[in-house]
Amino acid sequence: MAIHSLMSTRSTQGAIAWLISLLSFPFLAVPLYFFLGRNRFDGYVSSRQASSEQFKPYIDEMTRDIGNYIVTPSVNEPPVWLCRELCRIPVVKGNALQLLVDGDATFDHIIEGLRGANHYVLFQFFIIKDDGLGRRIRDALIDCSQRGVKVYLLFDEVGSYALDSSYLNTLNKAGVKVATFNKKGNIRKRFQVNFRNHRKNVVIDGNKAWLGGHNVGDEYLGKYPKFGHWRDTHMCIEGPAVKALQLSFLEDWNWAKGEILDLQWEITNCANQDAHILVLPTGPADELESAKLMFVQCIRSAKSRIWITSPYFVPDEAVIAALQLAALKGIDIRILIPDKPDHYLVYLTAFAYIHDVSPVGVKFYRYSDGFLHQKVMLIDDDLAAVGTANLDNRSFRLNFELTAIVHDVVFAQQVKQMLEDDFSKSQLVANDEFSNKPWYFQLLVRIARLSAPVL
Structure with missing residues (x-):
């Protein structure tokens, strides 16, 4: 087991942590390694390879239909477009966008979109809860199905562990097709629970889509007393980029159910705006650590x-x-994190990394108007990204994530104004915050940092 961890763990830090644990505390570490130590999602890669010939006609059709909208690589393009090499999806132009701030705006917009669905709905979330919002979504999906719209619901079994079977039975009886990403009943997959499908992806009729940080639950509407206001961001896309989000769902559904859906690939209502978008699905089935490389390239391109x-x-x-x-180049770097944590171990670990970068001029802010959950980037004055990936090792190596990188001055300015409002509700972290903490707190932080590879 120790040799396996040494040979297969992607990061040196992770390999050392597992090696020491397995040799020092085998009775505890061996079971944990079965569940947490893997860095590749067995089965998804082989499923992708086995279905590559089946997917090829769909990919060819998508590429043909969006051919006029593909942004041709050039020497003057934004450096961040190098991220296209991390996936099989091109940068496309001719997209319309809408920034959706917080839960009410997001889910009102999605439900309005569901009411207008004519052919099919692809609905994917990491967490779905059987509460007020969850029942609104359930009823909207059932309404679609009763109108003859095909509805496909995909969720992560671990993220939605509390979802009652009666909720799913009601959907099934109404004709909604339901699938769990982690495949209940598959013993082999029981040892891959550390991998999560963290994507939030809604596609309607192949021409309108939503993605971002929200999950389906009342807490995302700010109704959870522990956190109060829940600060999150979604976006709506219309245009050729929707096909990439559709392809991401198609691949996830094929893994979960072993079937390829018959979907619409022709561009029927090209938007009258011209935002350039790269949709980047990332995950542990990729050859490279795509989410991490995306963050690195975005930082380098600024x-x-x-x-x-x-x-x-x-x-x-x-x-x-x-x-x-x-x-060190003098770039204005600001990182906004919550003041109120939802995972204390992660909260502790962050202190160590803040201590590493704040002395060179990286500014950290703690959001104090509730809980901050959004995953957003702003690069210079013309590039922005909205998605599901967090700035942590779990998103880098263990989660399936989904990010839309946008080159559009108008959208970037909207994101800038949104973030400026967030910073106004935040407190700047002092450079000496960590060093001024008691010694025992600093010790806890250093110990917590050892768990960083699996957080």
Whole structure:
């Protein structure tokens, strides 16, 4: 087992942590390693390879239909477009966007979209709860199905562990097709519970889509007393980029159910705006650590500004180095994190990494108007990203994530105004915050940092 961890763990830090644990505390570490120690999602890769010939006609059809909207690589393009090499999806133009701030705006917009669905709905979330919002979504999906619209619901079994079977039975009886990403009943997959499908992806009729940080639950509407106001961001896309979000769902559904859905690939209502978008699905089935490389390239491509918001700050050495170098160039780097944590171990670990980069000029802010959960980046004055990936090792290596990187001055300015409002409700973290903490707190932080590879 120790040799396996040494040979297969992607990061040096993770390999050392597992090696020491397995040799020192085998009775505790061996069972944990079965569930938490893997860094590749067995089965998804082989499923992707086995279905590559089946997917090829769909990919060819998508590429043909969006051919006129593909942004041709050039020497003058934004450096961040190098991220297209991390996936099979091109950068496309001709997209219309809408920024959705917080839960009410997001889910009102999604439910309005569901009412207008004509052919099919692809609905995917990490967490779905059987509460007020969950029942609104359930009823909206059932209404679609009763109108003859095909509805496909995909959720993560671990994230939605509390979802009652009666909720799913009601959907099934109404004709909604339901699937769990982690495949209940498959014993082999029981040892892959550390991998999560963290994507939030809604596609309607192949021409309108939503993605972002929200899950389906009342807490995302700010109704959970522990956190109060829940600060999160989603976005709506219309245009050729929707096909990439549809392809992401198609691949996830094929893994979960072993079937390829018959969907619409022709572009029927090209938007009258011209935002350029790269949709980037990332995950542990990728050959490279795509989510991490996306963050690194975004940081490296910045010339004047890189603002990042994330509920967690547990990066690895590559991201730390990229932030340090960018700060030394005089770039305005601001990272917005919650003041109120939802996971105390992650909260502790963040102190160690903040201590690594704040001395060179990276500014950290703690959001104090509730809980911050959004995953947003702003790069200079013309690039922005909205998605599901956090700035932590779990998103880098263990989760399936989904991010839309947008090149559009108008949208970037909307994101800038949104983040400026967030910063106005935040407190700047002092450079000496960590060093002024009691010695026992600093010790806890150092111990917590050892768990960073699996957080």
